[in-house]
Amino acid sequence: MPMDKPYFLVLKDTQMGGLDLFMSQKQGINWSVPQNLGYPINTQDDQVALFITADGQKGYYSLEQDTGERYKKSKLVEITLPNSLQAKIQATTYLKGIVTDAKTQQKLSAELELVALKPSQTVGKFLSDAKTGQYISVLNTSGEYAxxxxxxxxxxxxxxxxxxxxxxxxxxxxxxxxxxxxDAKEILNNIFFATNQWDLQPQSTTELDKLVVLLKSNPTLSVEISGHTDDVGKDADNLILSQKRAKEVMNYLVNKGIPSNKIKAEGYGETKPFVPNTSDENRKLNRRIEVKFL
Known part of the structure; x- marks a missing residue:
């Protein structure tokens, strides 16, 4: 469970009687004192196993009641959470989609890895479904992801x-x-440079290392690493910048063991935009590194 979300637990309560549902929240490195969720969620009977829906509005729990015999009777209870409790619960948000073959549109089973970039760490690994191509993962915290x-x-x-x-x-x-x-080509969306600079930023290494693995597993193929810019600044300056960035990526790959004769580094400046340079968002898309199989 994410550490910034409420944690629900079952404790024996001396005031209301029986087993009740409590809530505790992370406070720095410690947890708050568990608080009884109170009536109408808790009663004199036993309440256990609270489940909160993804939107944070409803809950389900098991109500355990004595029958006067050897066993208890269990009943699933649906409740609408009080507004005061809903305010403390962060609704669950999902990353989801479908994986397909770009040529045939066939649904694919593929391995997916979700990485938080700042700091860089893997937060989830999962598979898309072989029949439907669908995948789904929980997004627990805000920030930049790859x-x-x-x-x-x-x-x-x-x-x-x-x-x-x-x-x-x-x-x-x-x-x-x-x-x-x-001639297959792909944009590397997780290669990062500072403005007007060509030094690779640290969060670029995750993607570059995956490219290293791909090239080592296909040793007969050669690739072109191409640098591209937007239309801001002088044409000549953009051409030089794109060349230096492509060369920087090539140097990283060579240092990781990829033969230099298998890599070609080219800079195209602003001459091959991916989309028209008509907005800041489009210009961001045009500032890119591409890989093409030769």
Missing amino acids: LFVNKQGYFFKSLHFDFSQTHALDKVLNISLEPIQK
Whole structure:
């Protein structure tokens, strides 16, 4: 359970009687003193195993009642949580989508890895369904994420998104995987540079290391690493910057054991935009590193 969410537990209560549901919350490195959820959730009977729905509005628990015999009688109870309790519960948000073959649209079973970028750490690994291609994962905290998708015989896909819990909406990312073949290309969405700089930022290593694994598993293939910019600044400066960034990526791969004769680094400046340079969002998409199989 995420450490910033309420934690529900069952304790013996001396005032209301029986087993009651309590709530405790993380406070720094400690937990708060468990608080009885009170009536009408708790009564003189035993309440156990509270489950809260994803929207944080309803709850279900098992009501254990004495029968006067050897065994207790259990009943599933549905409740609408009091507003005071709903305010303390963060609604669950999901990352979900469908993985398909980019050429045939066939649904694919693929390995997915969700990585929080600041700091860089894996928060989940899961599979998409072989029949439907669907996947789903819980997004516990706000921040920047990378999603890596791998399947043997395909170029791995990397996606980057900034998730804000203030909107509490599910994030939907449908993913198309390109088969590994000549002229197949992919944008590396999790390669980061400072403005007008070509030094790789630390959070770029996760994606680059996955590219290293891919190239080592396909040793007969050669690749082109291409750098691209938006249209801000002088054409000549953008061309030089894109060349230096592509070369920096190539140097990383060579230092990780990829033969230099298998890699070609090219800079195209602003000459090959991915989308029109008509907005800040589009310009961000045009500042990119691409990999192409030769």
